[in-house]
Amino acid sequence: MFFSNWSFHTIRNKMTIRLQVALVTAVTCIAAVGVAAAGAAMVAKSSAEENANQQLQALARNMADRLDQHMFERYREIQNIANLGPLQAVWRNDATATRKILEQLQESLPEYAWLGFATPDGIVHAATKGMLEGVSVAQRPWFVGGLTRATVEDVHDAKLLDKLLRTSPDEAPFRFVDVAMPVFDSNRVLAGVLGAHMSWTWADDVRQTVLISQNKKSAADLWVSAGDGSLLIGPTDRKLDASLLAQSAETDGVLFTDKSGEAPMLAAMVATRGQGDYPGLGWRVVARMPVSVIYAPANTLVLQILLIGGIVAAVASAVAWALAGSITNPLKALADSLDLIGRQINVTSVERQHGSMDILKLSAAVRSLLRRVGSAESVKMSDAVTIDALQREVEDQKKEVEQKILRYGADLHALQLLADTDGLTGLLNRRAFLPFAEDAWSYYKRYDRPFSILMFDIDHFKRINDTFGHAAGDDVIRTMGEIISSGIRTTDKVARFGGEEFVVLLRETDETAALMMANRLREQIARTVVTAAGHRISFTTSVGCALGSSSARDLEDVIHLADTALYAAKTGGRNRVVMDGATAEGRRAA
Numbered sequence: 001m002f003f004s005n006w007s008f009h010t011i012r013n014k015m016t017i018r019l020q021v022a023l024v025t026a027v028t029c030i031a032a033v034g035v036a037a038a039g040a041a042m043v044a045k046s047s048a049e050e051n052a053n054q055q056l057q058a059l060a061r062n063m064a065d066r067l068d069q070h071m072f073e074r075y076r077e078i079q080n081i082a083n084l085g086p087l088q089a090v091w092r093n094d095a096t097a098t099r100k101i102l103e104q105l106q107e108s109l110p111e112y113a114w115l116g117f118a119t120p121d122g123i124v125h126a127a128t129k130g131m132l133e134g135v136s137v138a139q140r141p142w143f144v145g146g147l148t149r150a151t152v153e154d155v156h157d158a159k160l161l162d163k164l165l166r167t168s169p170d171e172a173p174f175r176f177v178d179v180a181m182p183v184f185d186s187n188r189v190l191a192g193v194l195g196a197h198m199s200w201t202w203a204d205d206v207r208q209t210v211l212i213s214q215n216k217k218s219a220a221d222l223w224v225s226a227g228d229g230s231l232l233i234g235p236t237d238r239k240l241d242a243s244l245l246a247q248s249a250e251t252d253g254v255l256f257t258d259k260s261g262e263a264p265m266l267a268a269m270v271a272t273r274g275q276g277d278y279p280g281l282g283w284r285v286v287a288r289m290p291v292s293v294i295y296a297p298a299n300t301l302v303l304q305i306l307l308i309g310g311i312v313a314a315v316a317s318a319v320a321w322a323l324a325g326s327i328t329n330p331l332k333a334l335a336d337s338l339d340l341i342g343r344q345i346n347v348t349s350v351e352r353q354h355g356s357m358d359i360l361k362l363s364a365a366v367r368s369l370l371r372r373v374g375s376a377e378s379v380k381m382s383d384a385v386t387i388d389a390l391q392r393e394v395e396d397q398k399k400e401v402e403q404k405i406l407r408y409g410a411d412l413h414a415l416q417l418l419a420d421t422d423g424l425t426g427l428l429n430r431r432a433f434l435p436f437a438e439d440a441w442s443y444y445k446r447y448d449r450p451f452s453i454l455m456f457d458i459d460h461f462k463r464i465n466d467t468f469g470h471a472a473g474d475d476v477i478r479t480m481g482e483i484i485s486s487g488i489r490t491t492d493k494v495a496r497f498g499g500e501e502f503v504v505l506l507r508e509t510d511e512t513a514a515l516m517m518a519n520r521l522r523e524q525i526a527r528t529v530v531t532a533a534g535h536r537i538s539f540t541t542s543v544g545c546a547l548g549s550s551s552a553r554d555l556e557d558v559i560h561l562a563d564t565a566l567y568a569a570k571t572g573g574r575n576r577v578v579m580d581g582a583t584a585e586g587r588r589a590a
Contacts, residue, residue, distance in 0.1 A: 017331065018324040025320035026313050033309025037302050044298035049266070052294040056220070056268035057253045060287035063210045063222050064272045067283060070206060071152070072275040074109075074198060075179055079150060079277070081105065082181035082194045091117060091125070091183050091191040095133070098126035111202035113174060114161055117183065118143055119192045131164050137195075146180030146193035153178035154281045155200050155232050175200040177281075200232065207233060220289045227282030240284065244269055248284055257291070264291045330359045334366065422496040424474060425481035430503075433495030434555070437505050441555040444548040451507050452514035453562040455544045456484065456521075458500035459574040464539060472532035476500075476539055479530050487521050503559070511547055511579060518543040518577040526575060540575035542566060547580070 015023075081087070081101070090097045102115040106128050116127030122138025137143045137160070145151030158165065158174040165174050176197040183191045207222050214220050223234035229245055231238050238260070247254045248269045258265040265288045274280025330353040337351060353359050420432035428436075440451040458464075458480060465473040477500060484494050484502055493505040506514055522543055530537045544566025552558050561580040569578040 016328065018321065018328045021324040021327075022317045022321040026317040029313035029316045030309065033306060033313065037305045037309065040305055041298055041302045044301050045295055048294050048298050052266055052289055053255050053268060056266065056287040056289055057255070057270065059210065059214065059220060059222070060253065060268050060270040060285045063207060063224070063287070064270050064283070064285040066206045066210060067203060067224070067285070068272050068275045068278070068280060070202065071177070071281075072278040074111075074196065075150070075152065075278040076276070077105070077109075078179045078181050078194060078196050082183045085186075088184070088186045088191070092119075092185065095126040099128065099130065102126065103128050111198045112196055113165060113176065113199040114197040115195070117192055117194050120147065120190055125192060132160055135160065142178035142180040142195050143193050146182055146195060147190070148182065150182075150277070151178070151180040152278065152281060153180075154226055158197070161197065204233060219293050220287060223286040223288065225284045225286065227284075229284075232283070234286075240269070240286070245284060249282075258288065265289060266291055266294055327356065330356075331362075334359075334362070338366065422481075425478050425496050427481050427485060427502075428493060428495035430495060430497050433493060433497075433503065433505070436493045437555050437559075440505055440507050441548065441558070443507075449508060450510050451505065451548045452509045452511075453546045453558050454504040454506065454514065454518050454521075455546075455559075455562040455566045456480070456502040456504070456541050457566055457570065459540045459542055459570075461500040461539075464537060468532060468535050468537060472530070472535065472537060473500075475532040476530050476537060479528060480525060480539075480541065483525055483528060484521055487524060488517070503562075511545075514545050514547065515577060515579060518545055522575065522577055542569035542574050543577040544569055545577060545579045 087098075087101065090101075098117055102117070106112045106115055112128075114128055114131060116124050116132060116137075118124045118137050122136045122143055124132045124135050124137060127133050140159075142151055142153050145153070153176075155175050155177055158176055161174065161176075177200060178195060178197055180193050180195045183194050185191045203224060207224070211220065211222060224232045225234070225240050225245075226232055227245070229240035229242060231240070244254055244256060248271045252270065254269045256267055256269070258267045267286055267288045269284055269286045272280050272283040272285065333351075334353045352364065353362075420428060422429045437453070440449075443449040444451055458476065461473065461476070464476055477496075480500075481494070481496060481502065484504060488494060488504060488506070491507050495503050497503050504517075506517060509517070522541055526538075526540045528538070530539070544562045544564065546558050546561035546565060548558055549561075552561070565578045565580040569576050572578065
């Protein structure tokens with residue numbers, strides 16, 4: 001931060017006010033243009049995206065309606081032929097006449113790749129160009145469905161007709177959409193099934209027709225998928241998301257962004273709805289357009305705004321440069337006049353400058369300052385003596401303040417001792433003890449340096465208070481604190497946690513050493529007799545031990561384990577040391 005401020009001030013000190021004004025004007029203009037461009041970009045992109053969504057939905061719906069319309073017309077054509085009264089006698093007897101009618105229909109609508117009539121046993125009786133005549137189609141889905149109802153089968157690869165229809169081995173395999181109708185004779189007895197195989201190429205022709213109406217610059221594209229999401233028109237290795245298919249079935253259109261390709265595309269999906277008697281096949285039409293094409297007008301607008309803004313900033317900077325010159329010339333003249341003072345003997349003041357209220361005020365202040373400086377040069381020697389006296393007085397006051405600071409430091413140290421020390425025993429209290437224990441815990445976690453926590457509690461202390469009085473109880477607590485503090489090492493810490501409870505921190509101590517220390521102190525306490533109010537009082541203590549363990553989450557867990565062990569010592573008969581089983585076992589395993 002200091003370096004950046006220093007660099008900023010250094011650069012400013014090397015620039016004239018005139019240049020700074022011009023730069024500030026340019027930066028302000030550029031910032032304003034940038035904000036305006038960003039706002040315009042957001043509005044333009046939002047508008048472009050909304051327009052594109054509407055266009056894509058309309059495009060997809062147009063394609064879907066055309067598919068439905070085309071399928072409906074073919075559906076009705078086959079239905080009408082199947083129901084023609086004059087043909088009722090022909091279906092059973094005259095294959096030639098039936099073939100002729102079917103071939104005439106095929107000539108008028110080339111997308112019928114194959115038209116045929118099969119008898120109820122599944123044998124093709126008549127077909128265009130005689131293809132498959134005499135062949136059984138009893139297992140084909142269109143025939144099975146057509147025996148009982150009007151049937152439409154979704155796009156599928158040709159099974160029996162592929163080799164018959166292909167003109168060369170390099171030609172793409174045929175794919176059909178099937179329409180089948182049951183045919184009845186004059187007695188309403190089933191005569192057979194009329195089937196039509198339409199080449200799927202007609203759908204691509206519809207797609208091309210729809211796209212021709214679009215602006216070529218939009219780079220829009222159309223996909224068509226089956227009900228399961230597999231693409232019928234589009235990349236064959238893709239499959240549409242099931243959730244999008246479900247949404248498109250419930251609403252009139254679904255908008256989404258497709259990022260699976262090389263460039264992100266905005267897309268709209270609509271479902272075909274069927275028409276009239278034609279129930280529809282659940283096709284989905286997806287209209288797609290590159291995001292880059294959608295946002296291109298908005299990006300062009302932003303570039304134009306930035307270009308115009310750059311020109312405006314340049315012009316504004318030039319104007320600011322010219323105007324700043326008239327503002328800063330009086331300052332330059334004032335600086336030049338001040339530079340002559342002391343260089344030329346006869347120059348003792350500066351001319352009054354004009355140009356603005358601030359410059360007039362600055363000029364007057366400089367002239368007044370020069371007059372006061374001239375008066376100050378005539379000060380007598382006695383004034384210097386007065387200054388020395390003032391300096392001595394300041395030094396004396398400085399020493400007095402330093403002495404007060406030392407006294408305050410001593411008072412603060414005393415207050416700190418009072419805050420950290422137990423008033424009865426002079427030992428550390430819990431607040432002062434915990435930082436030492438936390439330090440031992442940190443060393444254990446970082447360097448695996450062992451430590452132990454001992455928790456002491458005077459046995460039957462309430463009985464001592466009730467029998468001999470609270471003053472005697474205080475003497476017992478003080479005596480126990482003295483025994484523990486004198487019996488531990490200088491690196492260990494002891495604290496009174498409250499009442500008759502003491503806690504000891506043993507650093508660099510394993511299980512064996514902790515137990516030895518605890519038992520030694522326990523035995524010494526048991527041998528001690530306290531004389532209070534004319535009575536000789538003997539007392540014992542119970543001790544709980546816990547080791548720093550990897551199973552402990554923090555220091556509080558170790559203290560809690562020691563407290564648990566202390567409880568076990570109390571309930572196990574008192575005047576004994578108990579090591580927490582969990583930590584001991586954990587240390588031995590480690």
